[in-house]
Amino acid sequence: MALSSNTVRVALMPGDGIGTEVTEACIAVLEPLARRHGLGLGFDRLRAGAMAYRDTGSAMDEATFERARDADAILLGAMGWPGIRYPDGTEIAPQLDLRFRLGLYAGVRPIRALPGVPTALADPRAAEIDLVILRESTEGLFAARGRGEIIDDREARDTMVITRATTERLSDFAFNLARRRAARRGRKGRVTLVDKANVFTGFAFMRKVFHETAAKHADVEAAHHYIDAMALDLVRRPWDFDVLPTENMFGDILSDLGAGLIGGMGFAPSADIGDTHAVFQPSHGTAPDIAGKGLANPTAMLLSAAMMLDWLGERGAGQSWADASAELEAAVDAAFAEGLRTPDIGGTAGTAEVARRVADRI
Amino acid sequence: MALSSNTVRVALMPGDGIGTEVTEACIAVLEPLARRHGLGLGFDRLRAGAMAYRDTGSAMDEATFERARDADAILLGAMGWPGIRYPDGTEIAPQLDLRFRLGLYAGVRPIRALPGVPTALADPRAAEIDLVILRESTEGLFAARGRGEIIDDREARDTMVITRATTERLSDFAFNLARRRAARRGRKGRVTLVDKANVFTGFAFMRKVFHETAAKHADVEAAHHYIDAMALDLVRRPWDFDVLPTENMFGDILSDLGAGLIGGMGFAPSADIGDTHAVFQPSHGTAPDIAGKGLANPTAMLLSAAMMLDWLGERGAGQSWADASAELEAAVDAAFAEGLRTPDIGGTAGTAEVARRVADRI
Ligand SMILES: CC(C)[C@H](C(=O)O)[C@@H](O)C(=O)O
Ligand SMILES: CC(C)[C@H](C(=O)O)[C@@H](O)C(=O)O
Numbered sequence: 001m002a003l004s005s006n007t008v009r010v011a012l013m014p015g016d017g018i019g020t021e022v023t024e025a026c027i028a029v030l031e032p033l034a035r036r037h038g039l040g041l042g043f044d045r046l047r048a049g050a051m052a053y054r055d056t057g058s059a060m061d062e063a064t065f066e067r068a069r070d071a072d073a074i075l076l077g078a079m080g081w082p083g084i085r086y087p088d089g090t091e092i093a094p095q096l097d098l099r100f101r102l103g104l105y106a107g108v109r110p111i112r113a114l115p116g117v118p119t120a121l122a123d124p125r126a127a128e129i130d131l132v133i134l135r136e137s138t139e140g141l142f143a144a145r146g147r148g149e150i151i152d153d154r155e156a157r158d159t160m161v162i163t164r165a166t167t168e169r170l171s172d173f174a175f176n177l178a179r180r181r182a183a184r185r186g187r188k189g190r191v192t193l194v195d196k197a198n199v200f201t202g203f204a205f206m207r208k209v210f211h212e213t214a215a216k217h218a219d220v221e222a223a224h225h226y227i228d229a230m231a232l233d234l235v236r237r238p239w240d241f242d243v244l245p246t247e248n249m250f251g252d253i254l255s256d257l258g259a260g261l262i263g264g265m266g267f268a269p270s271a272d273i274g275d276t277h278a279v280f281q282p283s284h285g286t287a288p289d290i291a292g293k294g295l296a297n298p299t300a301m302l303l304s305a306a307m308m309l310d311w312l313g314e315r316g317a318g319q320s321w322a323d324a325s326a327e328l329e330a331a332v333d334a335a336f337a338e339g340l341r342t343p344d345i346g347g348t349a350g351t352a353e354v355a356r357r358v359a360d361r362i
Numbered sequence: 363m364a365l366s367s368n369t370v371r372v373a374l375m376p377g378d379g380i381g382t383e384v385t386e387a388c389i390a391v392l393e394p395l396a397r398r399h400g401l402g403l404g405f406d407r408l409r410a411g412a413m414a415y416r417d418t419g420s421a422m423d424e425a426t427f428e429r430a431r432d433a434d435a436i437l438l439g440a441m442g443w444p445g446i447r448y449p450d451g452t453e454i455a456p457q458l459d460l461r462f463r464l465g466l467y468a469g470v471r472p473i474r475a476l477p478g479v480p481t482a483l484a485d486p487r488a489a490e491i492d493l494v495i496l497r498e499s500t501e502g503l504f505a506a507r508g509r510g511e512i513i514d515d516r517e518a519r520d521t522m523v524i525t526r527a528t529t530e531r532l533s534d535f536a537f538n539l540a541r542r543r544a545a546r547r548g549r550k551g552r553v554t555l556v557d558k559a560n561v562f563t564g565f566a567f568m569r570k571v572f573h574e575t576a577a578k579h580a581d582v583e584a585a586h587h588y589i590d591a592m593a594l595d596l597v598r599r600p601w602d603f604d605v606l607p608t609e610n611m612f613g614d615i616l617s618d619l620g621a622g623l624i625g626g627m628g629f630a631p632s633a634d635i636g637d638t639h640a641v642f643q644p645s646h647g648t649a650p651d652i653a654g655k656g657l658a659n660p661t662a663m664l665l666s667a668a669m670m671l672d673w674l675g676e677r678g679a680g681q682s683w684a685d686a687s688a689e690l691e692a693a694v695d696a697a698f699a700e701g702l703r704t705p706d707i708g709g710t711a712g713t714a715e716v717a718r719r720v721a722d723r724i
Binding site: 080088089090091093096118119120121122123141142144145147148149150153154155156157158159160161162163164165196197198199200201202204205206227228229231232233234235236249250252253254255256257259260261264265 | 450451452453455458480481482483484485503504506507509510511512515516517518519520521522523524525526527558559560561562563564566567568589590591593594595596597598611612614615616617618619621622623626627
């Protein structure tokens, strides 16, 4: 799928709970944005998630998967619901299936302090937080999903798998990302692998393969850091980091930690990117406590959509997509800089109001 | 080993780097404290760690291990050194061997904001942080230590093991700890298991066993939380949590995160406790960058020693040990409350000065 036209088809999966609400807000911003840039953005609405599972017995049926797979990009709200579970008790999370089935090894989770949004930290340098957790998303501990064993109700085992092939691809991705960021930000890029190589064979292996790959990217600095020290340093000096590739489970933890620093999950977009496909979705869940009330913060969804436009541009759909991405991100920043405050940060602006205020700046 | 006298023998392992410095500071405080309370505290100095490995080829020889095992308690500084590694590249960490060989399943890592020590968070409620990460320390992902496999330089595997027996003991420990804390703090205790039961068989099993055990402790509230959400909430509202039992790797990460909130590793004590033995040590490492300069903050070591005295009292050595523990903790608190500031929090008080200021209040 090399894109070459100004018309793309996006598989849209609103999902459950606030997933559907932030999706509507996002469409309300994307449509005028596309018009303004002369872009053809078609949406193919697909049903998947916990409610789909409850009603049909399938969280994402094969026909739906195929339509998503054949689209140019996949944009997802949020999926899952308390009390609706697979028979083995695990969560309805077809987004995990998409990551595995489409080979979306690069979980890109930017952590950036938006202008005007208070961070959790006392240090004023926190306003400069601008890093990316790069969560490997097809193996690591998650390779055990659906495969763990329980022996005699006495002992359970889950095996973490780290491969050379995926570590190489993830490392290349990290260095390429750091290089692009460096060009934008006008400073040298730095990639810091987060591992636990002092204790585990798999992480010592990951570190070795990472540094072998780093040799191909001499223009970007390569470093490594232990996961425990990184959890500490993300609290003490997050402004010092740039691109942080890491194992799947570690990335899940660090990306939530990072979101906590910059105002919470409502400000944390994400992209799961592979060599041929990509899924874009906010990092947050379906938030049953506020679902249906119009209070959900759609910022993470808007920023995820901006990542999608950027990715489409990079893949050959043309410069207008990159321009639209930059404009969307700038509009979100400007809205918060001028005082927009959502309920999750102590304000009153609901889902629709955020969409309106952002759309107004386009 | 049920204690019944006022004389105990402590195996003392200063270890490497600042480990030896904070150990000296600790002795300088413990000796007058013991005298004042009429306690017989004998130290058996033992050599173990990275330097021992470099000089003798063994990080902790069998004779040393046996003397430590036969002591009433083990007090440890810090061990490990960059560049000194086992042949497979992993870190010299005999403290991990002690945890496994002595069955020290309960890694108690208190995270408490000391009066006067600035926290990393902007919210003033952070001054109330007072929680305990209870890191399981004999299995989990660490069961793979020394056992991971690499297949054809292509793929590495490490297996996480969670057993019913250890989860039950850890859960009992958590509820007992919460009950004691509740009595001291005059409020109901709450134990929150941190897991990833929505994805992994092992964690679903752990959660099941935890709630079965909780049924025996109805006076304490039992809850569970996902590890990713906990990483977020430790940044957003750490003052809401009490006792947090979790898997070994997760506990390693969360305890460093927690230390970051309350001023850094210099303020994070720890105890590794089993049914018959216990090791007490600060959570920090050997800090090669400041080793030998007299700048290390010995607070975590002093608070670890206070945990040791408390544990000795609880195990039957008598009330005077508990009193000495409380006095040591109060002296540390008072010294910081009245303005003591170590270099790690922007002050100038070195290792010896902290010891002197704390000892002065005894
Ligand atoms: C819903 C859950 C299974 C998922 C994950 O752990 O990957 C989520 O936490 C995420 O970060 O995307
Ligand atoms: C030194 C290291 C192997 C150790 C661990 O991971 O257990 C340390 O980080 C700790 O927390 O005690």
